[in-house]
Amino acid sequence: FGKEVLHFQRVGSTNQVALELARKGYPEGTLVVAEEQTAGRGRWRRPWLAPPGKALLFSLVLRPSLVPYRVPEVTLVTGASVARAIHEHTGLRVGIKWPNDLLYEGKKLCGILVEMEAAAEQVNYLVLGIGINVNQERDDFPPELQDTATSLRMILGEKVLRLPLLQRLLEILEDDYQEYCRDGFAPSRERWLGYQVTLGRRVRISVGGKEFSGEAAGVAEDGSLLLRLPGGDLISCNSGEVVLCR
Numbered sequence: 551f552g553k554e555v556l557h558f559q560r561v562g563s564t565n566q567v568a569l570e571l572a573r574k575g576y577p578e579g580t581l582v583v584a585e586e587q588t589a590g591r592g593r594w595r596r597p598w599l600a601p602p603g604k605a606l607l608f609s610l611v612l613r614p615s616l617v618p619y620r621v622p623e624v625t626l627v628t629g630a631s632v633a634r635a636i637h638e639h640t641g642l643r644v645g646i647k648w649p650n651d652l653l654y655e656g657k658k659l660c661g662i663l664v665e666m667e668a669a670a671e672q673v674n675y676l677v678l679g680i681g682i683n684v685n686q687e688r689d690d691f692p693p694e695l696q697d698t699a700t701s702l703r704m705i706l707g708e709k710v711l712r713l714p715l716l717q718r719l720l721e722i723l724e725d726d727y728q729e730y731c732r733d734g735f736a737p738s739r740e741r742w743l744g745y746q747v748t749l750g751r752r753v754r755i756s757v758g759g760k761e762f763s764g765e766a767a768g769v770a771e772d773g774s775l776l777l778r779l780p781g782g783d784l785i786s787c788n789s790g791e792v793v794l795c796r
């Protein structure tokens with residue numbers, strides 16, 4: 551990954567740029583990095599905000615041979631790769647909230663947004679977008695996020711170099727992705743389970759406008775969250791926004 555690199559001072563969204571490059575035929579592993587995004591996007595059409603030069607903001611083009619319904623697996627693979635890279639680079643043990651929010655002591659450290667272009671049966675290309683809060687300080691976050699977001703610098707009390715973190719992360723992502731393509735989801739699922747902080751917790755999840763509460767009981771073989779409802783029924787959620795309850 552990262553043989554072809556496009557580095558921008560300022561861009562709308564690295565995911566948007568990477569999607570356009572993928573459409574033009576840029577190869578797997580093409581990396582788009584930005585110091586600043588003016589239209590950074592998160593899941594559920596939320597904006598993703600970061601001051602210039604402080605976060606790691608990048609997107610990767612992937613061309614897996616995959617049916618579209620397996621794409622959520624790739625997002626879990628990615629979460630586990632990022633958790634490992636952060637651990638190696640900083641010694642911090644971050645937790646993954648299903649499907650792929652990286653948290654430290656309950657506060658969000660990193661978000662992952664996977665977007666794709668697919669025909670009915672086949673993914674044409676995927677873009678993995680990753681935003682890691684590296685050197686932000688508390689005041690760099692908008693007031694409404696100051697109690698729920700954190701950065702590596704806020705946790706460690708010192709600045710963290712972004713480039714070596716990115717380089718190690720790209721190596722880990724490439725290894726994990728190749729293993730996923732070769733051996734399927736099972737090995738990544740095991741790694742993901744080692745980082746997750748969702749299972750066994752009471753959670754609320756909103757799926758397509760509906761809210762469910764229950765216990766996060768497990769993660770299925772395809773990465774779906776299994777939720778045990780108060781009546782005992784088990785439902786499977788393949789996407790959704792989870793809130794961990796106390």
Ligand code: BTN
Nearest residue numbers: 563565591592593661662679681
């Ligand atoms: C989320 O948690 O909602 C996902 C956030 C993903 C943000 C990253 S930053 C780099 C890439 N470009 C974007 O516009 N979004 C992703």
